[in-house]
Amino acid sequence: MADKNGALKCTFSAPGHSTTLLQGLATLRAQGQLLDVILTINNEAFQVHKVVLAACSDYFRAMFTGGMREASQDIIELKGVSAKGLKHIIDFAYSAEVTLDLDCIQDVLGAAVFLQMVPVVELCEEFLKSAMSVETCLNIGQMATTFSLASLKESVDAFTFRHFLQISEEEDFLHLPLERLVFFLQSNKLKSCSEIDLFRAAIRWLQYEPTRRPRASQVLCHIRFPLMKSSELVDSVQTLDIMVEDVLCRQYLLEAFNYQILPFRQHEMQSPRTIIRSDVLSLITFGGTPYTDNDRTVSGKVYHLPDPSSRQFKELTEMEVGCSHTCVAVLDNFVYVVGGQHLQYRSGEGAVDICYRYDPHLNHWLRIQAMQESRIQFQLNVLCGMMYATGGRNRAGSLASVEKYCPKKNEWSYVCSLKRRTWGHAGAAASGRLYISGGYGISVEDKKALHCYDPSVDQWEFKAPMNEPRVLHAMVSTSNRIYALGGRMDHVDRCFDVLAVEYYIPEADQWTTVSPMRAGQSEAGCCLLERKIFIVGGYNWHLNNVTSIVQVYNTETDEWERDMHFPESFAGIACAPVLLPQIATEVALGRPRGSRAWGRTAICTGLHAAALLTFSLFANDALCQRLGESKGPGQEC
Numbered sequence: 001m002a003d004k005n006g007a008l009k010c011t012f013s014a015p016g017h018s019t020t021l022l023q024g025l026a027t028l029r030a031q032g033q034l035l036d037v038i039l040t041i042n043n044e045a046f047q048v049h050k051v052v053l054a055a056c057s058d059y060f061r062a063m064f065t066g067g068m069r070e071a072s073q074d075i076i077e078l079k080g081v082s083a084k085g086l087k088h089i090i091d092f093a094y095s096a097e098v099t100l101d102l103d104c105i106q107d108v109l110g111a112a113v114f115l116q117m118v119p120v121v122e123l124c125e126e127f128l129k130s131a132m133s134v135e136t137c138l139n140i141g142q143m144a145t146t147f148s149l150a151s152l153k154e155s156v157d158a159f160t161f162r163h164f165l166q167i168s169e170e171e172d173f174l175h176l177p178l179e180r181l182v183f184f185l186q187s188n189k190l191k192s193c194s195e196i197d198l199f200r201a202a203i204r205w206l207q208y209e210p211t212r213r214p215r216a217s218q219v220l221c222h223i224r225f226p227l228m229k230s231s232e233l234v235d236s237v238q239t240l241d242i243m244v245e246d247v248l249c250r251q252y253l254l255e256a257f258n259y260q261i262l263p264f265r266q267h268e269m270q271s272p273r274t275i276i277r278s279d280v281l282s283l284i285t286f287g288g289t290p291y292t293d294n295d296r297t298v299s300g301k302v303y304h305l306p307d308p309s310s311r312q313f314k315e316l317t318e319m320e321v322g323c324s325h326t327c328v329a330v331l332d333n334f335v336y337v338v339g340g341q342h343l344q345y346r347s348g349e350g351a352v353d354i355c356y357r358y359d360p361h362l363n364h365w366l367r368i369q370a371m372q373e374s375r376i377q378f379q380l381n382v383l384c385g386m387m388y389a390t391g392g393r394n395r396a397g398s399l400a401s402v403e404k405y406c407p408k409k410n411e412w413s414y415v416c417s418l419k420r421r422t423w424g425h426a427g428a429a430a431s432g433r434l435y436i437s438g439g440y441g442i443s444v445e446d447k448k449a450l451h452c453y454d455p456s457v458d459q460w461e462f463k464a465p466m467n468e469p470r471v472l473h474a475m476v477s478t479s480n481r482i483y484a485l486g487g488r489m490d491h492v493d494r495c496f497d498v499l500a501v502e503y504y505i506p507e508a509d510q511w512t513t514v515s516p517m518r519a520g521q522s523e524a525g526c527c528l529l530e531r532k533i534f535i536v537g538g539y540n541w542h543l544n545n546v547t548s549i550v551q552v553y554n555t556e557t558d559e560w561e562r563d564m565h566f567p568e569s570f571a572g573i574a575c576a577p578v579l580l581p582q583i584a585t586e587v588a589l590g591r592p593r594g595s596r597a598w599g600r601t602a603i604c605t606g607l608h609a610a611a612l613l614t615f616s617l618f619a620n621d622a623l624c625q626r627l628g629e630s631k632g633p634g635q636e637c
Helices: 017-030 050-056 058-065 083-095 105-114 118-130 137-146 150-162 171-175 178-185 195-208 210-220 230-237 241-245 247-261 582-588 606-626
Strands: 037-041 044-048 075-077 281-286 301-305 314-318 327-331 334-338 355-359 364-368 379-383 386-390 402-406 411-415 426-430 433-437 450-454 459-463 474-477 482-485 488-491 494-497 501-505 510-514 525-529 532-536 549-554 574-579 602-604
Touching: 017 083, 037 083, 044 050, 044 083, 050 058, 050 083, 083 105, 083 118, 105 118, 105 137, 118 137, 118 150, 137 150, 137 171, 171 195, 178 195, 178 210, 195 210, 195 230, 210 241, 210 247, 230 247, 241 247, 281 334, 281 525, 281 532, 327 379, 327 386, 327 574, 334 386, 334 574, 379 426, 379 433, 386 433, 426 482, 433 474, 474 525, 482 532
Parallel strands: 037 075, 364 602, 426 474, 525 574
Antiparallel strands: 037 044, 281 301, 281 574, 301 314, 327 334, 334 355, 355 364, 379 386, 386 402, 402 411, 426 433, 433 450, 450 459, 474 482, 482 501, 488 494, 501 510, 525 532, 532 549
């Protein structure tokens, strides 16, 4: 461009100049020219240019320009780094290249950190990540800790979680610090490991040095004994002296026995050792009906969506008997499947009172006490550790009754009834209260009504009605909102889809309308996963048919995401968010099951519980005998 005097003025660059400069400096060094300082470590000396080191190292810049005495010295003795490490640092300063291998990496990394050569530190991290293997990862992890390399430590931890059992066979595992071993054993990220395998790895570490034995309880408290199979507890756990002689370890073993023999009291015995090793909720669906005219069969299939980002449902297991319009509720990661119908009926004549509890860890079904009344198109919600079944209908007609289930007692009991006979309604729990909306009552206004139940006073009261009348819809509660979605609206002899979506804030007793659904869904499954509401299948009155569509609503952005499809077109699907063990996903994907059995559904009955009780009493007695105590069967050691 021209300046004010009309002279042409341009700026040009030579891309290869920096490379030429480095090469020139390296040549000067190789020829011993203009060198102005000697660095010594032990008996090795390195002649260099001060300006080169000061230009790429904060450490040397401070040394040569910050008024330190070394600035005027011709020979400087360095401490805190090795000669091997310093040589690599100097070579990098003159070439922008560093050659790394597992023999020199610790020296180079130590020197780079000490001399504040950030580019070399980053290259060392990159090398170590690429060198990660079962054999090397624990040693690399130690380096990451020593030099405070957070990104590298995260990579090591992630690799160790994925390959923990293989790594536990390595010699380095036996030298793992207690804190690091506990860090891994207490994590839910060990998803692909069975508890018995983790137990064996922990025992191997404990037995390596006799001085570790007093710390057994600090390690083994992170093994989830209650989730082991009974045969594993008897054959592989209680046979070890350490599990008998250590007081706390003996308690962990007895805790596992008690947990398995008292299935109806498992809610009382929840602890970190009863939680499935998983950190992502899966969406589980139960049953459904295709509403065919010539066949009353309903589905017994259980599908799952592994996580909120998945796009495909996989078959997980099967129920003892097919069902549709059942209700499900989750308590301590057990899924209660209650009521519904086992054959397809358009009215309430097929309603049943049968109830099951599904354990996703072992793929077991436990038959629990039946409800007082058969119910279909009702609601089941968890409130304050209890489950409440509200309204619905059966062969006798619509219901106003409400039943409460106590897991500890395995007992249903009546509580205060609804103010109206109601079926086809929706429900959700929030802020210690139960909310029921819409459904068929005795008037048109009942389709907009909102009932609120307070368990502390056992009373129902009406709250602000919805903006839209709805039946056979869904409700989902988030942190401070209750959403009402889908359903249908009746008009003379026709039914219409309700696309409007609204949410209720209990503190304000107010409804607010948000983005509408793109397609109608009534009699659909619905649940919340990570702030997203999934609406699965159901009936579309615009198409006058069942649908396989799955609509996903993001409660944070008020947006509907790209639709998915359920494997089958069903109405009357029930949904629940559940933590699944890794083995369940592997079986669903057709992968080898490994050493841990997880597959065919089993029904746990009272006889099974009695058999387990007998086993536990004898096991407990065996523990006492091994301790040299004369106790009767079933007495505490």
